[in-house]
Amino acid sequence: MAESDTEPRQTPDEIQAEINREQRRLAETLDELSVQARPANIARRQVAKAKERGTRIFDEARALVLGGGAVRVESHLVRPEEGSIVIKGDDKVVTTYQSRGQLPPEALILVAGVGTVIAVGVVAWAVRRKRK
Template identity: 65%
Template sequence: MREAALMTGSDTGPRQTPAELEAEINEEQRRLAETIDRLLEEARPANIARRRLEQARDHGTRLVEEARALVIGGNAVRVESHLVEPEEGSVLLKGDEEVVSTYQSRRRLPPEVIALAVGLGMAVTVGVVAWAVRRRRS
């Protein structure tokens, strides 16, 4: 917020007119209203559920990648690892921070591994959908 240029009787210099003060107040009210609208939108249950579903998908993808790395053993190379930061405006609970590692295979995956990954992905997807439906009904 910018500082008002109001001067007292003994000071010399420009004074802020009532119209300028009113415009500044209106601008602050507009910014506050936008902030409240954004916070209300982020706090809507549907938006919270959508973010949690995206997180579950991300976790499922990571599990599949880790399972693939375990199955193929020494043929997987970790490419990089990084700390996942929580979404802006979210509340960080103990254990929410996590490190995600990316693996790359040195060779083509055998069909058994692909079938395992697809089955695991389907199981995670079915579990997330069932969880979301159950939460919606209650």
């Protein structure tokens, strides 16, 4: 057996330095997790997601009503980079849109009918409330 096989690969000081580095890295990771897990930060992310979804739904509805714009073709989740910290619900969604032509007349008639029903309902509700 060669003499180099029995010698330790790291000195005790090197081992201690490595332990200290790993402890600092773990402490930083725990700090990051505690920041992300704060209720205010969770609420902020959820509000941002709700706004994003609402904006997307609004844009699609506007495109449907106006008869132009684009429609969503497909959406999929994007995997986070390896080694990144992801809290449940922090996935990123990539959406593909496609330009489309005019709406068929049937769709426009349906939208006009729904709008009329809603308007009549609101007026009836307001008149009824005023009588009470």
